[in-house]
Amino acid sequence: xxxxxxxxxxxxxxxxxxxxxxxxxxxxVNLDKxxxxxxxxxxxxxxxxxxxxxxxxxxxxxxxxxxxLKEYKPRAIVNFAAESHVDRSICGPADFVETNIVGTFxxxxxxxxxxxxxxGNPREEFRFHHVSTDEVYGxxxxxxxxxxxxxxxxxxxxxxxxxxxxxxxVRAWFHTxxxxxxxxxxxxxYGPYHFPEKLIPLVILNALHSKPxxxxxxxxxIRDWLYVGDHCSAIREVLAKGKLGETYNIGGWNEKANxxxxxxxxxxxxxxxxxxxxxxxVEQITYVKDRPGHDRRYAIDASKVERDLGWRPAETFDxxxxxxxxxxxxxxxxxxxxxxxxxxxxxxxxxN
Ligand code: NAD
Ligand code: DAU
Numbered sequence: 001x002x003x004x005x006x007x008x009x010x011x012x013x014x015x016x017x018x019x020x021x022x023x024x025x026x027x028x029v030n031l032d033k034x035x036x037x038x039x040x041x042x043x044x045x046x047x048x049x050x051x052x053x054x055x056x057x058x059x060x061x062x063x064x065x066x067x068x069l070k071e072y073k074p075r076a077i078v079n080f081a082a083e084s085h086v087d088r089s090i091c092g093p094a095d096f097v098e099t100n101i102v103g104t105f106x107x108x109x110x111x112x113x114x115x116x117x118x119x120g121n122p123r124e125e126f127r128f129h130h131v132s133t134d135e136v137y138g139x140x141x142x143x144x145x146x147x148x149x150x151x152x153x154x155x156x157x158x159x160x161x162x163x164x165x166x167x168x169x170v171r172a173w174f175h176t177x178x179x180x181x182x183x184x185x186x187x188x189x190y191g192p193y194h195f196p197e198k199l200i201p202l203v204i205l206n207a208l209h210s211k212p213x214x215x216x217x218x219x220x221x222i223r224d225w226l227y228v229g230d231h232c233s234a235i236r237e238v239l240a241k242g243k244l245g246e247t248y249n250i251g252g253w254n255e256k257a258n259x260x261x262x263x264x265x266x267x268x269x270x271x272x273x274x275x276x277x278x279x280x281x282v283e284q285i286t287y288v289k290d291r292p293g294h295d296r297r298y299a300i301d302a303s304k305v306e307r308d309l310g311w312r313p314a315e316t317f318d319x320x321x322x323x324x325x326x327x328x329x330x331x332x333x334x335x336x337x338x339x340x341x342x343x344x345x346x347x348x349x350x351x352n
């Protein structure tokens with residue numbers, strides 16, 4: 001088995017599906033707290049899959065994590081669990097400190113105790129893979145070179161500060177205790193099962209529901225977009241071949257200004273599902289107040305992971321965004337569950 005945390009979220013859910021699609025891959029124990037961002041509907045296709053074991057719980061729960069490690073003896077831990085939305089971190093940073101910093105600390109401590117008691121091959125092969133973000137490097141100007149693994153950490157939001165802290169803990173557990181860790185710092189993901197608080201799914205669904213498409217500030221902020229399937233393949237590569245204690249930047253080589261991303265989505269929707277009044281979805285674009293402390297530009301230099309491990313993204317932004325828009329049109333049940341909030345009924349049914 002491997003232990004995946006946060007596997008009911010956007011990237012973790014895609015990773016679990018992607019991993020289990022390989023019949024030769026190990027099974028997964030999936031530990032997720034099912035916050036508002038956790039959605040078991042994403043894992044519906046695994047209902048009768050004996051290689052997937054779902055555990056409802058918190059990475060900060062020492063007793064539970066210790067029990068899971070003892071029972072399932074995982075070959076690796078892949079840590080996706082986090083509070084991940086920058087705007088929410090601005091409104092309420094406490095959960096970000098609790099899960100991203102204290103939760104990761106607890107996971108590291110449980111992993112250390114587990115790994116210390118392993119011997120032979122299981123000890124040699126064990127990995128702690130920490131999934132992090134490019135936001136830890138701060139903000140770039142238009143002319144700065146893209147972030148490499150050597151950039152200093154300059155986080156600007158409560159979210160990125162909490163992820164930076166977790167990266168430092170992971171690094172320290174390698175240097176001090178020898179825990180076999182690898183960290184990946186990834187750019188903005190997009191694709192299926194993305195919760196519509198984030199720009200791309202929000203714009204697709206707002207467009208279809210005749211709502212405004214909110215653009216923060218002047219819309220010229222730049223993000224480096226990576227299709228989530230490519231992120232999953234990068235994690236598999238780093239988990240299999242990454243050098244212990246190293247960090248790897250993962251990116252899509254797809255820098256785009258927000259306004260261009262939104263206009264591209266509008267154009268695709270104009271073709272696939274035209275508005276009844278015949279006008280373009282671009283008409284719904286609305287400029288709104290900017291995010292406080294909004295980072296201007298992120299860009300990832302993903303040369304190291306290509307040079308050392310031979311990984312490169314398969315999708316361009318044009319192919320990935322088209323697939324993504326089509327996915328939202330083709331999956332009304334998942335979408336309706338999220339929009340209506342009914343996906344959360346499971347929690348009530350199961351735990352009340
Ligand atoms: P998400 O918000 O969609 O999912 C997070 C998942 O973690 C949810 O299922 C949630 O229920 C679970 N979770 C939250 N707190 C938990 C806790 N205390 N214990 C157990 N589970 C908990 O996030 P995502 O977009 O899938 O991001 C996954 C990881 O990738 C995060 O660590 C994030 O920082 C990182 N990352 C995300 C992006 C991106 O563009 N989305 C880019 C780079 C890095
Ligand atoms: O860079 C990686 C990060 O990407 C991850 O670590 C985070 O978990 C993930 O949420 C994402 O952070 P961003 O803040 O870049 O993503 P978001 O989708 O919230 O916003 C993308 C850009 O679009 C950003 O510049 C803010 C802007 N935006 C966002 C929303 C929700 C808008 O203009 N309007 C909006 O309504």
